[in-house]
Amino acid sequence: MVRKSTAYLIFLLVAGLVMAGLIFMHPRLQMVDYERGLVKRQHLVRELGLTDLCLFTEARYTRHLSQADLHSPFQDYPMALEHFPSGSLVLPPEHLLKR
Amino acid sequence: MIWIERQRAFLDFTLSSLWRRKVRNLSLLMIYALIIFLLSSVIFFTHALRKEAESVLKDSPEMIVQRVVGGRHSLxxxxxxxxxxxxxxxxxxxxxxxxxxxxxxxxxxxxxxxxxxxxxxxxxxxxxxxxxxxxxxxxxxxxxxxxxxxxxxxxxxxxxxxxxxxxxxxxxxxxxxxxxxxxxxxxxxxxNDLSVNIRNERESQTIMMKTVKALPDTRPILKKEIIRTYISLFDWRGGYVIVLLWGALLAFFIFAWDKATGLSAEEKTEIGILKGIGWDTSDVLMMKFWEGVVISLSAFFLGVIAAYVHVYFASATFFEHALKGWSILYPKFSLRPSVNPYQLAILFFLTVVPYTLLTIVPTWKVAITEPDLVMRH
CATH class of the missing domain: 2.40.40.20 (Barwin-like endoglucanases)
Known part of the structure; x- marks a missing residue:
């Protein structure tokens, strides 16, 4: 019968190899596909003059986060509270933070 | 060789001891792995998105000029x-x-x-x-x-x-x-706004100031500010998500601390018997050290591997709901697989090391007590 320590050390070895394979080998294998997509994205950004990632499409100040003004999260009147879920995940844009 | 064989004997004993309380230890392992999975998923995801934002937005216009009326972006x-x-x-x-x-x-x-x-x-x-x-x-x-x-x-x-x-x-x-x-x-x-290309990027600050001087009702936004906005958004140390996860991590450590400090009567008796049959305090501590290592290292490997698969193979599906919010449209994207060794090391030292130490301290308290006292108690 296999000793428990042997079985556990084999588990650690396999887990370590899987982790090393994912961290060091997988990025190399994916690089060609990724680079092809990246070039297309960069080209589109340059051609259209885009400024933001399309991650949060629910509110205009999170869709174009870098272009937001200080008041946009509060919509159009002073008592309107910021209420979009993505508003709680993002920070105001850099140019407003440094003021 | 003798030292190695001795450590393997400790490991054998520890694994048998853990297996005797398998339901408790397996549930602990699962919760521990889940916490590490969540933390590493956030770290991998924000790191990959930050890199993506940096690579993609470097081709944005050098400067965007907005007009501001009453504090709001205007035509x-x-x-x-x-x-x-x-x-x-x-x-x-x-x-x-x-x-x-x-x-x-x-x-x-x-x-x-x-x-x-x-x-x-x-x-x-x-x-x-x-x-x-x-x-x-x-x-x-x-x-x-x-x-x-x-x-x-x-x-x-x-x-x-x-x-x-x-x-x-x-x-x-x-x-x-x-x-x-x-x-x-x-x-x-x-x-809506004007996009400005600048010959020499180092002059952008000066051109920005000249623009504001010539057109006082405008607000220029430089490309480096756009990129920094995304870097700070996806900086895991400053993100709100990590703050929330710190809550989960603290809760886990309180749970682990509670489990470790409140050694069960069975565990105390076990330590007493071991000391009674001739184990040293250092032997008992070594056994508990191996117990901490087995649980925390297994949880670390399971958590990190699952997080990698989640972020880079499954496009961080679990975060989609949070990022999506009320929006209907969510992009399909695959991120560049890359793991920062520094972040992995931090994760290791924040999760594996504290837990291992946490399990040793209370055992040491019991292990230095006389065996008959422990068993009688």
């Missing part, structure tokens, strides 16, 4: 182009026409935009892959729009941007200038 007169063009160091100034269109049928917000050169006729739009995914049924391949004055128009849709650009183009609808003005109601002579 900018196209006549401002000439004034900015006169500032030395600028190579080109272009008015940008863009806006939002809410489609009531799909309850989705889209970004409508006019490219510098649009090769399609006025009744045709180019769409990002996400638009056709969410718009709903098309009528003979056409999209139904309502213009600013209530008129209904049908525009033929062609998808020219594939899935690969979804992260920047999922909600984009490109159209001709006349169609855009008809839909948005932005009058002739006005644009």
């Amino acid at each position: 900018i007169p196209i006549s401002y182009v000439e004034k900015i063009d006169q500032i030395r160091g600028t190579s080109s100034v272009r008015p940008r026409l863009w806006g939002y269109y809410f489609h009531p049928a799909s309850k989705t917000n889209y970004t409508i935009m006019v490219p510098e050169e649009f090769s399609q006729p006025d009744d045709t739009v180019e769409t990002g892959a996400g638009v056709l995914r969410t718009w709903g049924p098309l009528w003979k391949g056409k999209l139904y729009f309502k213009t600013h004055d209530g008129e209904a128009i049908l525009l033929k849709a062609i998808n020219t941007m594939g899935d690969e650009t979804d992260l920047v183009s999922a909600d984009l609808i490109l159209m001709s200038e006349s169609t855009f003005r008809k839909i948005s109601g932005i009058p002739e002579g006005y644009a």
Whole structure:
């Protein structure tokens, strides 16, 4: 019968190899596909003059986060509270933070 | 060799001891692995998105000039182009026409935009892959729009941007200038903002100051500020998500501390018996050290591997709900697989080391007590 320590050390070895394979080998294998997509994205950004990632499409100040003004999260009147879920995940844009 | 064999004997004993309380220890292992999975997923995801934002947005315009009226972004007169063009160091100034269109049928917000050169006729739009995914049924391949004055128009849709650009183009609808003005109601002579190209990037700060001086009602936004906005957004140390996860991590450590300090009567008796049959205090501590290592190292490997698969193979599906919020449209994207060894090391020292130490301290307290006292107690 296999000793428990042997079985556990084999588990650690396999887990370590899987982790090393994912961290060091997988990025190399994916690089060609990724680079092809990246070039297309960069080209589109340059051609259209885009400024933001399309991650949060629910509110205009999170869709174009870098272009937001200080008041946009509060919509159009002073008592309107910021209420979009993505508003709680993002920070105001850099140019407003440094003021 | 003797030392190694001795450690293996400790490991054998520890594994048998853990297996005797398998339900408790397996549930602990699962919770521990889940915490590490969540933490590493956030770290991998934010790191990959930050890298992606840096690589993609480096091709953004050098400077965007907005007009601000009453503290809000307002339409900018196209006549401002000439004034900015006169500032030395600028190579080109272009008015940008863009806006939002809410489609009531799909309850989705889209970004409508006019490219510098649009090769399609006025009744045709180019769409990002996400638009056709969410718009709903098309009528003979056409999209139904309502213009600013209530008129209904049908525009033929062609998808020219594939899935690969979804992260920047999922909600984009490109159209001709006349169609855009008809839909948005932005009058002739006005644009949303101006994009400025600068010959030497190092002069951007000076050009920005000159722009504000020449046009005091404007607010220039530099490319480096756009990129920094995304870097700070996805900086895991400053993100709100990690703050929330710290709560989960602290809760876990309180749980682990409670488990470790409140050694069960069975565990105390076990330590007493071991000491009674001749084990040293150092032997008992070594056994507990191995117990901590077995649980924390297994949880670390399981958590990190699962997080890697989650972020880089499954496009961080569990975070989709949080990022999506109320929005209908969410881009399809695959991130560049890369793990920062520094972050992995931090994760290791924040999770494996404290737990291992936590299990040793209370055992040491019991182990230094006389064995008969421990067993009688």
